[in-house]
Amino acid sequence: MTSEALWALGRGTGITALGFLTVSLALGIATRSGRPLFVLPRFAVADVHRFAALAGTLLVMLHVGLLFFDPYAQLRIVDFVVPFIGAYRPLWQGLGTLAFDVLLVVIATSLLRQRIGLRIFRAVHWATYALWPIALGHALGNGTDTDRVWFLAFAGCCALIVAVVLVWRLRANYTEYADAQAGRS
Template sequence: MSSALWYSSRAAGIVALVFSTAVVVLGFLNFARFSTRRWPRFALADLHRNLALASLAFLAAHIVFAVVDGYVDLGWLAVVIPFVSGYEPFWIGIGAVAVDLLLAIVVTSLLRTRMPPRCWRAVHWLAYLCWPVALAHSVGLVASDKARPLLIALDIACLLAVLAAASVRFSSTSPDAALRR
């Protein structure tokens, strides 16, 4: 049973990383006001939101499977308190930092209509810090995995996707900015 939980935790973590990468990419593209006839902005926003929810579900599964597995010393507190894990305390701690940042994003997103837009936006920018921290968690734990070359390639592909979307975002001038000038 422990082997199935370990593989399930790894798989859920990988899917969560891929989905969160897509969320960050879509966030950059939506902020850059990217759209086409087939992909209007509202469709990108809906996809962004739905992938974010799916990413949260896979992240929750990743965490639950890892803690319940019991193969390594990983307690529930290590999920939210960085660097207290008995197993790989630094890399698991980095994952806990990512979880804490993500919790701030989720809570403020749930309260979005009850808070000033600038405040929500400021906290939402934590996603751009949360994602590389989560990627670092992945990269740091890949060293112990037998599928190392494939996982390294996946981490590189995720990084390249985010860098490409960031370059689109920062190289384009949004229509709103042009109107404000």
């Protein structure tokens, strides 16, 4: 595979991962409300949230793997673990590394959810509120499409979706699922 193809696939998987992670974050917040989203029942929203998270995670893994083999990106194994030491745009690449590291911790706690308990799982899952803007910063700073209108529109839509769902989440009348259940008893 030529380096141009690796670069294009690496970029494409990164952009698509941002979209899936945006959907996952938004639906994760919606799932906690206990309310149906549009016409979907809560379990369907949770299923789509999990699917989007898994798809986004797989796309991030492809993104990292493809760029690792791309000679232009010049990634080393240490660049996947230690942020801000990369050869190409170290600050922006470091944000990607930081987002990747947080994603690995969230994945590990998701896989160990039954063993670590719901309280620890939820505490670590709150890290996704930091993961998403770090990943967006990585995309905007390290991406080679940041001068393209379509990419800026895509990133803007992702940011708008997250901003709207966060405003909804922070509203005083937002009801957590547990609170809604307790009120029904």
